Amino acid sequence: MDEMRYETPTSVNAAVKLLAGEKGLAKVLAGGTDLLVQMRGETVVPNLIVDIKKIADMKAIKKEKGGFRVGAAVSGAELGEHPELSKMWPGVVEATELIGSTQVQGRATMTGNLCNASPGADSVPALIAAGALAAIAGPNGKREVPVEQIPVSPGKTSLAKGEFVTSLFLPKRPKKSGDAYLRFIPRTEMDIAVVGCGISLTLDKAGTVLAARVALGAVAPTALLVDAAANAIIGTKLEDAALDALAAACSAACRPIDDKRGTKEFRIQIAGVLARRVALIARARALKK
Amino acid sequence: MSRHHISTTINGDSAEFLCDTDESLLDCIRNELHMTGTKEGCGTGDCGACSVLLDGRLVCSCLVLGVEAAGKKIDTIEGMAQGDKLHPLQRNFLEHAALQCGICTPGFLIAARALLEKNPNPTETEVRFWLAGNLCRCTGYDKIVRAVMATAAELRG
Amino acid sequence: MPDDIKLDKELKVVGHRNVRPDGMDKVTGRAKYGADLILPGMLYGRVLRSPHAHAKIKSIDTSAAEALPGVKAVVTGKDFPDQPKSKPPYGPMIQDAWDATRNIIAREKVFYDGHCVAAVAATSDSIAKQALKLIKVDYQILPHVIDPIEAMQPDAPILHEDQFTLGVEGATKPSNVFRIMKAAKGDVDKGFAEADLIIERDFKTKAVHQGYIEPHACVGNASEDGNVEVWTSTQGHFVSRNQLANLLGLPVGKIRLTSSEIGGGFGGKIPMYGEPLAVRLSQKANRPVKIVMTRDETFRSTGPTSGSHVWMKIGVKNDGRIVAADAKLYYEAGAFKGAGIAAAIGCMFSEYDLENIRIEGYDIVSNRPKVAAYRAPGVPMAAFAVEGVINQIAKKLKIDPVDIRLKNAAKQGTVNVSGIKYGPIGFIELLEKVKAHPHYNTKLEKNQGRGFAAGYWMHAGGMSCASVNIQDDGTVTLIEGNPDIGGSRASMAAMAAEELGIPFEKVRPIIADTSSLGFTFLTAGSRTTYATGMAVVEATRHAIKICCERAAAVWGVTPEQVKWEDGHAKPASANVGDFAPLSLSELAKKAPMMGGPIAGHSEINATGQGPAIGGHLVDVEVDPETGFVKLLRFTVFQDVGRAISPDYVEGQLQGGAIQGLGWALNEEYIYNDKGQLVNAGFLDYRMPVASDVPMIGTVLIEEPNPNHPYGVRGVGETPIVPPQAAVANAVENAIGIQMSELPMSPPKILRAIAADRLKAAE
The missing domain is CATH 3.30.43.10 (Uridine Diphospho-n-acetylenolpyruvylglucosamine Reductase, domain 2)
Structure with a gap:
């Protein structure tokens, strides 16, 4: 052996x-x-x-360019205990905190969740919606890519031999911005997402959506950034018609499978239901800022 | 194949053990140190029976490698009572009949203590969500939650 | 003994909330469970399991594994003597020896994914794991079948070529149906002819696992002189010892089993799995061998309960009186015969006073582990159908669901389908308490629904032994033989202390190994506090009798002139003379000078167990957009006879209710097209977690069982019978659609809502 x-x-x-x-x-x-x-x-x-x-900064959360750099070994519990970051990116934090139990939170990291490349990873749709960047170190030096470029298929990443993600960068937020994440599971805790949805948006003074990013988890081989869903709400005040269009765009983007955790049909339907709910939470958060 | 020699601290006492790279901290505590109060219900982080504190942080010891324990502080159920004085959670679990078969009890006690140290005044909902990673199949959780809430009230005085 | 029933007397220990004697060890981590025994020189055992649902074993080559340094023994089916087919009965608790040996380790064929094929013992766990990879098994894969209805089809793959259906005249073709069991009472056809309303429905349930948190674990230790010691987590070490002797061809007296603390069982720790393997490996290696299952192995190879299809037809008069009930039960037994149809037939209608009943039960083998008992084994699936149809009838007739049950409730004198005539039972009182309960009268909001269902379990008696040793200082050691899963030691100690008139803390209950006490049947069937409790009371009274004889000798009177009261021997009346009472400790101190130690013992075969009926009241809220079911309120009502330890009686009621909730909503065995279990872990076998449930109310109705000295009825089984139907009924009242398939997982609920909308649109 x-x-x-x-x-x-x-x-x-x-x-x-x-x-x-x-x-x-x-x-x-x-x-x-x-x-x-x-x-x-x-x-x-x-x-x-x-x-x-044991590498310096792997356990650190640092302010950078008005945003936050989160070391690759920062646990979910440590992330949730950071008041400023939690205030700036509540959706990312709540998504990360949904991973596993309190015990798992004591160890599990956002970077690990990303690099495990599971389509159902909770933090990933929230990170994608947030426009987070992954800092990568490797034999050819350092590079930085949008997080959605890391997972390529279930269990596989785009990282080359010798590379690893050293930190994730959450950018600075404009005023009147909010993000949120919801997942559907059949219990209240301890399940892998059957569907996950993360939305980040920025409103203008009148409450109209200026910018939005919508991401879905567990409905395709990797988490999806759904531009059509974002476009469905940009320029709207999230009226019912806009929410309907958002839900339809999300359902249309799904390419799910039937498995032990849920059916295709169910995932497609729930993606739309969650998107509506997440958008409203993100907006409520944006209005408070 | 040479094994790793790990020096660590368990319940305030220094401890040493040998382990393979792939051995979990749970297996090391049980099989190498013969401290069997920490239980294995699943080995995959889904039941909480193996809960310990690692440098004060609640974790599943089945999801920690034994080698990672080097230089760390570990707290297990065996260290929860002070001499013959039970921790109030232990006493309240007995008085509230918060255990039936008892296999999940050490994990619940360790997890509940971590909760009360962080949040001395938890709501019932907070208790339930904090303990969602500790499976109990006997009690339906009712008496466990009551015992934790009663302890919190007692500790607040 | 019934003459001495202690019901009206003020009790000092029984019925009080005593702290369990084994509690301290369990909150400090000191208690030793199955996996916690570590012996010098102990080897690690591991089991090789079939990846196939059904295959012929052409050959097994263990030579490479045996040659691996550190491997001390390897066993296959050939290392065990074959067994003849044994006589019935067979069920979830009792297995044919031919079946049992094959379920423990495959011989000619593997019958399910996870079936044990070989086992190894090595000096380390990692060597044992490596050795498994070196065992070469040549399989011829056969077609498999899991669903019971599919297994009954003429072209279904046949598991056992020599199995011909019992109960079918002149069967010539082998069948997966082991037997068809029938029961009837009255004239069902006449009943239906008189009915004003007949409702007929089909119901389906999936196989579910008992889900105990402690995986199976044991240590086998055989010595060169043929003696065998086994440490194991079991619900019945005496039963296991006898089976082990049989399976290994050893004299019973050579084997000693010690039951460890047991981390949950619910019926699933009645059968043996690792014990014979550990002993056989130990015999070969001449060292102790420990086998601890992983969670994956526990799901794939042990339990579960039957999946089922049930057809149900009930006829009623317009006033709600049931005039005919007809049912067909199709239960999976797993790889070997013995689904819980007999218990289902005996219990399913038994909380009702019905004149006309007809039931047919099919015991069907299929490619999954042999089912094990799971709390009221077999009954919940049938009750799901019975209660489901009764709730439909109540709805159609616009009768309150509790009222329709009051209309049909069994009472003293009712005779059930098995011909059992009831003594006093508390069902009517229970139903009246439901109606008066604040929960029943709480207002519901939008998308919320309330459900009610009842359930019955017959209970078991059987053989039990107990010894009571009065020690020199008047403290008491109580010895009994039932592994304590849920606090039974507290109840035993309470009854002994009550009888002796001494404080609870003065009695130390010990669970004896199989060589230290006479045969005691399983901790199962809700029999322990009833049957072993009776033995404990009898043994205690035996010791008291000796105490009275000793006092009589001291006073120079006859034993009849001495009575035992409040922990003292006293003159039975003023006429006997003026003697100062002698306490238990005073008498114990005199023992060395007076004829030796004081001890009582009892060996009984208990009968007269009383049935227990429960009723569950459940409120849920259903998210119509996702199908998610949130449990809002849950109140369990049960006739418990007499609660010896009310805390632990409540605990049984709460725990059973939540197991039933899991069964109703999300738990199920999921297989792929190869017949492999794909959710063999707690992550995807979704048992309820703490945040899924509210506090669970309990209402104890105490209608004493006159056959037990303290009025005990068992309490453990009944609480898992009503919840599936109660939850389904609540869901129905929230969404307006009857769910007739378990689990009612969100995709199923959402699909039902969509289908209903489609139907409405048409």
Whole structure:
């Protein structure tokens, strides 16, 4: 049996070197709430585990250009305990806090949720709606991409060999902006989203939607940024007709599957229902700012 | 295959164990340190029976690698009572009959203590959502929630 | 014993909220469950399981696994003696030995995804896991079938070529239907002819798991002289010991089973799974072997309860009086015969006083684990249909759902379909309490609905033993043989303390291993507090009798002239003489000088168990846009006979109700087209979590069972019988559509709403 190695580098460069240099399967460990489950089920058997929690800034939330940079190992609980960030991006925070139990929140990270590339990841539609960027370090240096470019299919990311996401950047918000996230699950807690919807929008003084981003989870192989849904509400005051158009655009964008968590038909219908509800919450938040 | 030698602190005492890379902290606590009060109900973070505090943070010990415990502080059910004095949660669980089979009880106690340290005055809804990751199949949760609420009231004085 | 029934007397211990004697160990982490025993030199056992739902085993090659360093033993079906077919009865609790050995480890065929094929013992868990990968099994995959109706079709894959349906004359073709069981009372056809309204419906339920939080775990330890020690989490170590002796071909007296603390069972820890494997591995390795199941294995290989199809037809007069009831039950038994049809037939209509009943039950094998008992095994699925149709009738006739049950309620003297004539039972009182309860009269808002349903369980008696040892200082050790899952030790200690007239804390209850006490039947069927409780009372009275004899000797009077009162021997009357009362501790102190230790014992085969009837009142709110069902209020009413430990009686009622809620709303076994279980974990097998439910009200009706010294009826089974129908009825009242399939998951509710709208539009 090959030995499974465990390393705790203290710099980004050292981590990249380890990840790039491993001939077998190398996995990054931050919260471990996905990785340990996969290892137990033997769906993932790494040759090398690179624990990034000893690297400076991985556990940090820092203000940057009026927004926030969230280190890759910041747990959901730590994120929720940051009052300023929670005030600026309540939808992102509430989406992250929906991942698993209180116990899971003690470990699970937004970056891990993104890089696990599950179509049902709760934080991802909220991050996409927020226009978040992922900072990537790798053998060829650093780069930054919109978060929606990270997952490419269930369980697969666009990260190249040796690359890992070091932080997520949540940009500064204009005035009268709000975001929200809702998911549908059959229980009140502990389920994977059957459908998830994140919306971020900015209103003008009259309450008309100036800008919007709408994202859906669990209705396609990856979370979707639905431009048609955003266009359906931009320029409106979220009147019933606008909400109907939003719901229709969301349902139309779905490419779901039937599985143990829900049917195709159900997911398509619920995507529209959630979008309406999320848009109204986001607007209420925007009006308060 | 050489195993990792891990030095850690459990319930205030220093402890050492050997483990493989893929061994969970839960397995290390139980199989290496023979502290079996922390239970395994699922091994996948879905039931909360293995709840411990890791540097003061509530986690599922089945979702932590044993190697990650190096230099950390771990609190388990075995450290909850002070000598022969039960933690008020332990006493209230007994007095409110908040356990039947008892397998989920250590996890509930650890999780409830973490809640009350963070929020001394939780609503019933807050208690229920905080404890949603702790499965109990015997009680229907009623008496557990009552015991936690009663303890919170008692600790507030 | 009934003459001595303690009902009207002021009780000092029984009926009080005593803190359970095993509680301290359970809140401190000290209590030892199945997986918590660690022995020197212990090996780790692991089980290789079939990935196929149905396949012939052509060959198994274990040589590479055996050669792996650290592997100490490997076993396959060949390591166990084959068993003859045994005689009935068979059910969720009792298995044919031929079936049992094959369910524990496959021989000719695997019958379900998760079926055990081989087991290994190694010096570490990781070596054991690696060894499993080195075992080569050559399978010939066969077509499979899971649904009971599909399994009955003429072209269905046949699981057992030598199984011919019992109850069918001259059956010549093998069938997946093991038997058709029939029961009848009165003249059903005549009843229907007289009916003013007849309602007929089909119902379906999915297989659900007991969902105990502790996976199965055991340690087997065989020594070279043939003695065997087993530590296991079980609902009946005496029953398991006897089965183990049979399965391994060992004398019963050579085997000692110790029951660990048990982390939930609900019927699912009656059958053995790992124990025979651990012992056989230990015999080969000459070292202790521990086998702990994962959660995945627990879902794939143990439990569940039957999935079912039920056809139900009930006829009534316009005043709501039921004149005929006709039903067909189609239950999956899993891979081997023994679905809970007998219990279903015996219970499904039994809270009602009906003249004309006809029931046919089909016990059908299919490619899933052999079903295990799950709380009132077999009854909830039938009750879902009975109560569902009664609620439809109430609606059609515009009769209040509680009133229609009052109209038909069983009472003292009612004879049920099994011919059992009832003593005093509290159903009418229960229904009246429902109507008077504030919950029943709370106003509902939009999208909210209220449901009510009733349920019945017959209860069990059977063999139990108990010993009561009075120690030198007057403290008492109470020895009994039922694993304590929900607080039964507290009840046993309470009854002994009450009899002895001493404080609860002076009695220490111990659950004996199988070599330290006579045979005691399962902790199941809500029998423990009834039957073993009776043995405890009898053993205590035996000890008291000895105490009285000792006092008589001290005073120079006859034993008949001594009575036991408030913990003391006293002269039975003033005529006996003026003697100072002797306390238990005083008598215990004199024991060494007076004939030795004082102990009482009892060995009984209890009968006279009383049925228990429950009624559940449920309010829900349904989100019409998503189909999400929110539970608003839940009140459980039950005739409990006498609550020895009210806290734990309430706990049984609350827990059963919420298990039933999970069954009703979201729990189900989901298979892929290969017959593999795809939701074998708590993430996707959606049991209720704390935030899903409100507080659960309980109303205890105490109509004592005259056959028990304290009036006990069992309480554990009944609370899972009514909730499925009560929740369905509440959902119906919220959305206006009857849901006849469980689980009523959101996609199903939304689909029903859409279909209803479509129908309305047409």
